[in-house]
Amino acid sequence: MNLKILLEKHLPMNSNATRGVKGDVLDDERRKDHYSHFILRLAFCRSEELRRRFVRAESMLFRMRFVTDTANERKEFVDSLDFDWENVSEEEKRKLYEELSAANGKPIDQEAFFKVDFTRVPDLVDGRRVYLRNGKAYVPVSAQISLVLQDFCLRLEKGLEMTARALPRLDEDDRLIPILNHLSLGFSAPEFVSDTTAIGEIKAAQVDELVQHFPLCMRNLHSSLRREKHLKYFSRLQYGLFLKGIGLSVEEALVFWRTAFSTITDDKFNKEYRYNVRHSYGLEGTRRNYKPYSCQQILTEHPPGPGDAHGCPYRTFSLENLTAAVEGMGIRDAQVLRTVKDAVKNRHYHVACTKVFETITSTSLAESINHPNLYFEKSVEIARAKKQQLEPAVE
Numbered sequence: 001m002n003l004k005i006l007l008e009k010h011l012p013m014n015s016n017a018t019r020g021v022k023g024d025v026l027d028d029e030r031r032k033d034h035y036s037h038f039i040l041r042l043a044f045c046r047s048e049e050l051r052r053r054f055v056r057a058e059s060m061l062f063r064m065r066f067v068t069d070t071a072n073e074r075k076e077f078v079d080s081l082d083f084d085w086e087n088v089s090e091e092e093k094r095k096l097y098e099e100l101s102a103a104n105g106k107p108i109d110q111e112a113f114f115k116v117d118f119t120r121v122p123d124l125v126d127g128r129r130v131y132l133r134n135g136k137a138y139v140p141v142s143a144q145i146s147l148v149l150q151d152f153c154l155r156l157e158k159g160l161e162m163t164a165r166a167l168p169r170l171d172e173d174d175r176l177i178p179i180l181n182h183l184s185l186g187f188s189a190p191e192f193v194s195d196t197t198a199i200g201e202i203k204a205a206q207v208d209e210l211v212q213h214f215p216l217c218m219r220n221l222h223s224s225l226r227r228e229k230h231l232k233y234f235s236r237l238q239y240g241l242f243l244k245g246i247g248l249s250v251e252e253a254l255v256f257w258r259t260a261f262s263t264i265t266d267d268k269f270n271k272e273y274r275y276n277v278r279h280s281y282g283l284e285g286t287r288r289n290y291k292p293y294s295c296q297q298i299l300t301e302h303p304p305g306p307g308d309a310h311g312c313p314y315r316t317f318s319l320e321n322l323t324a325a326v327e328g329m330g331i332r333d334a335q336v337l338r339t340v341k342d343a344v345k346n347r348h349y350h351v352a353c354t355k356v357f358e359t360i361t362s363t364s365l366a367e368s369i370n371h372p373n374l375y376f377e378k379s380v381e382i383a384r385a386k387k388q389q390l391e392p393a394v395e
């Protein structure tokens with residue numbers, strides 16, 4: 001189920017702007033949110049894997065709330081934190097309206113600004129994307145989401161580590177520990193169900209042109225396949241299930257893999273590979289209908305060995321190779337590349353992937369990328385909407 005719908009049902013959070021009419025409701029919502037967050041901190045602080053999963057889920061929630069807040073609420077929120085950024089007052093914004101709009105490339109009525117030492121944002125300065133005055137750069141809030149998100153993740157990680165250190169004191173409490181254990185065992189991130197109707201059924205011959213909508217993990221698998229004319233087992237599985245999720249039928253999958261493995265004979269293909277393709281569509285063996293892998297599965301299961309192309313490149317590539325791969329996706333902006341590298345250094349792979357998606361599509365996402373098929377579907381959806389805007393309406 002869509003995260004937004006789940007939240008509206010189980011954890012609604014009305015905006016502060018509705019306080020006049022919903023005061024009591026707002027307080028209840030915030031109380032519930034605080035209780036659940038801190039109970040989950042206790043449940044998810046005890047191992048690196050649990051902490052990682054919790055930070056990923058919380059950062060998705062945080063991001064969704066942050067981007068859907070009003071500009072005023074975002075500003076108030078950032079004000080309440082101890083960031084080393086100075087807010088630009090409304091009065092100053094009005095005074096510098098022309099200059100800020102020119103640097104921003106559009107009117108700034110709905111935009112809030114921070115002032116930071118210009119040395120802290122050299123790439124924004126290089127790209128002339130900020131207004132400079134008295135040694136300060138005036139940075140729009142919209143350019144800060146990645147920085148805010150990273151700071152959020154770092155603070156949460158530190159908080160979880162501190163909680164983990166304090167937790168042994170609860171070890172003798174036989175009421176709380178079983179509940180916390182049960183909570184973390186029962187955790188499963190909201191499952192993304194790929195929508196093969198996003199573009200309908202696709203043909204084997206269309207895959208090459210659709211690569212532009214693939215996340216880096218699938219682009220890497222695709223280019224390895226084209227280069228080597230072969231993929232090893234887990235790489236075939238990760239890529240094959242992804243293609244199944246975007247609408248490749250079993251018949252077309254057989255055509256796709258047969259054509260791709262161009263250096264082997266039909267006989268070898270039929271003996272060694274045909275069964276596996278049909279198996280992943282639930283037509284052989286246990287007849288299980290396998291689903292495309294989520295980012296979490298890709299990040300944690302079957303670590304790639306030599307000669308493998310599967311896994312998440314944000315995790316498996318060296319920083320140098322990753323930078324080259326991201327540049328190969330058309331991203332040259334030094335600020336974006338640095339944000340991606342910082343996210344990767346902090347092991348926030350989905351943050352890096354989301355940043356790349358947002359840069360390529362020039363669109364802000366309300367939720368982080370947590371599934372390669374989600375990346376694909378959103379990318380297709382955005383491209384389609386842009387195309388419709390360009391096409392004149394038919395009378």
Ligand code: SF4
Nearest residue numbers: 215217295312353372
């Ligand atoms: Fe693929 Fe997910 Fe890694 Fe992005 S974060 S490259 S979608 S595994």
